[in-house]
Amino acid sequence: GAVVSQHPSWVICKSGTSVKIECRSLDFQATTMFWYRQFPKQSLMLMATSNEGSKATYEQGVEKDKFLINHASLTLSTLTVTSAHPEDSSFYICSASPIYEQYFGPGTRLTVT
Amino acid sequence: GESVGLHLPTLSVQEGDNSIINCAYSNSASDYFIWYKQESGKGPQFIIDIRSNMDKRQGQRVTVLLNKTVKHLSLQIAATQPGDSAVYFCAEGIQGAQKLVFGQGTRLTINP
Numbered sequence: 093g094a095v096v097s098q099h100p101s102w103v104i105c106k107s108g109t110s111v112k113i114e115c116r117s118l119d120f121q122a123t124t125m126f127w128y129r130q131f132p133k134q135s136l137m138l139m140a141t142s143n144e145g146s147k148a149t150y151e152q153g154v155e156k157d158k159f160l161i162n163h164a165s166l167t168l169s170t171l172t173v174t175s176a177h178p179e180d181s182s183f184y185i186c187s188a189s190p191i192y193e194q195y196f197g198p199g200t201r202l203t204v205t
Numbered sequence: 206g207e208s209v210g211l212h213l214p215t216l217s218v219q220e221g222d223n224s225i226i227n228c229a230y231s232n233s234a235s236d237y238f239i240w241y242k243q244e245s246g247k248g249p250q251f252i253i254d255i256r257s258n259m260d261k262r263q264g265q266r267v268t269v270l271l272n273k274t275v276k277h278l279s280l281q282i283a284a285t286q287p288g289d290s291a292v293y294f295c296a297e298g299i300q301g302a303q304k305l306v307f308g309q310g311t312r313l314t315i316n317p
Contacts, residue, residue, distance in 0.1 A: 096248075099231075123304065133213045135294060135307045136249065151317030185248050196248040 093119050096188045098170040098197040103116075105176055105204055112172045113200045115186030120195075121166035122188035130199075132185040144171055213292065214311045224285050228278040228295035228308045232301070235297035239305070240269060240280045242291045249294060254302075282313075290315045 095118040104113050115125060124143050128136040140156075142148035142163035150156045160172040169188075173180055181204045187194040218224045230238065235259040241249035255262045255269045255278075262269050268281040278295050295308040 098248075109298070126304075135309050138304070138306075141304065183246075189303065192303065194302045194305060198248045199246070201246070 094117060094190075094193075094195040095119055096195045096197040098184075098186055098200050099199060102201040103203070105202070107177055107204055108175055110172055110174045111176055111202060112170055113184055113186075113202070115171070115188065115197055117167045117188040117190075117195070118168045120188070120190045122169075122190055123166065125163055125187040126187045126194060127161060127169075127171050127190070128185045128187070130185060139171075158198065173202065176202070178204045180204050182184035182205065213310055213312050215314065217314045217316055218285055220287060220315050220317050221284055222309075224289070224313060226280045226282075226283045226293050226311045226313065228280075228311075230276050230278055230295065230297040230308065231301070231306065232274060232297060234299055235306075237298040237301050238271060238278050239296045239298070239302065240267075240268070240278075241294045241296060241307075242289075243294060243310070244291045252293075285313075285315050287315050287317065289313060 097116045099114045107190050127139045130136045139154045140148045140150045142161050144163050148161035163169040183199050185199040187196045210278045225235045239254040240252040242252050243249045253264045253269050254261050265275050268280045277301050291311045292312050294310045296305040
């Protein structure tokens, strides 16, 4: 149980385009979903927290207009990287929380050329 | 950020030996701690957790020790196996895992 999926697992896009990443909780309902970014050889950095049906809360330094988060249902959250630039290339990981725990997805590798 | 590092600490141990991975956490108000294992290109995998009202918790081949006085957490892995090779992260939270702050991570390499 407590499986979280992400799609796509990897994506390559051109600079200036937008990319959408999906995060799904497959066997439970997630009241809260989290989005993290991880650069090579670094730790996970929380980008934003989203609750179903409400606006996401972004961490300091994360541009909300660049990283659009939608949490439209209790099993799906999406992260859209708008006008992507090479410096946005990273490993994006989501997690889903039914109550207190966090269950992590497998991550999405984004490469912006 | 709260946990950024350009150089991941590394630990190499011989297969079959015990390993100890250490973590210093930052917030004295944190009351929940988790160890995660992350293999290359994958998301974090839960290993073991401990609440602040405990100082030791054991799982299968793993033990977590918590020293709140010095804000220190450790993960002991007994009889290491090749499959234990990964990056290990500690994470701290307040009131559960609702908002976690991750440590910088340690790369564990098991030598045959």
